[in-house]
Amino acid sequence: MKYVVTWRERPTGSVAEYEAAQERVLEIFSGLETPETLMFHQFVVRVGEFGGYAVVETDVPADLQYLATVYAGFSFTVEPVMDVMDAVAAETRGIEYRDALRSR
Numbered sequence: 883m884k885y886v887v888t889w890r891e892r893p894t895g896s897v898a899e900y901e902a903a904q905e906r907v908l909e910i911f912s913g914l915e916t917p918e919t920l921m922f923h924q925f926v927v928r929v930g931e932f933g934g935y936a937v938v939e940t941d942v943p944a945d946l947q948y949l950a951t952v953y954a955g956f957s958f959t960v961e962p963v964m965d966v967m968d969a970v971a972a973e974t975r976g977i978e979y980r981d982a983l984r985s986r
Contacts, residue, residue: 883939884923884963885946889956890933903955904932910952917945937963 891907894900916922919942927934933956940946943960950958 883941883943884965885938885940885943886961886963887936887938887946888933888959888961889935889953890931892955892957907932907953907955914952917942917948919945920949 891903894903919940921939923937923939925934925936938946946960950956950960
């Protein structure tokens with residue numbers, strides 16, 4: 883299953899706390915080994931902010947929860963998505979079923 887993951891830094895108190903949080907995130911990121919069950923198709927950041935987006939594919943969503951826990955300094959939104967052609971095929975099948983019911 884594919885997921886779009888959005889993250890934003892959690893607000894902190896003072897400038898010093900904010901800077902310390904950024905340094906901690908970079909420290910964690912530099913040593914983290916991403917679970918092999920996660921395939922990152924896209925991994926981008928928003929310019930001028932600390933946060934971004936990733937398109938991740940996995941059959942083990944618990945590994946996404948693991949990463950969200952590792953990076954507790956961020957808030958995450960994880961949305962399941964599918965390729966557009968797969969969605970079109972499913973929608974076409976649904977429309978055909980609906981139309982068949984109507985013609986009975």
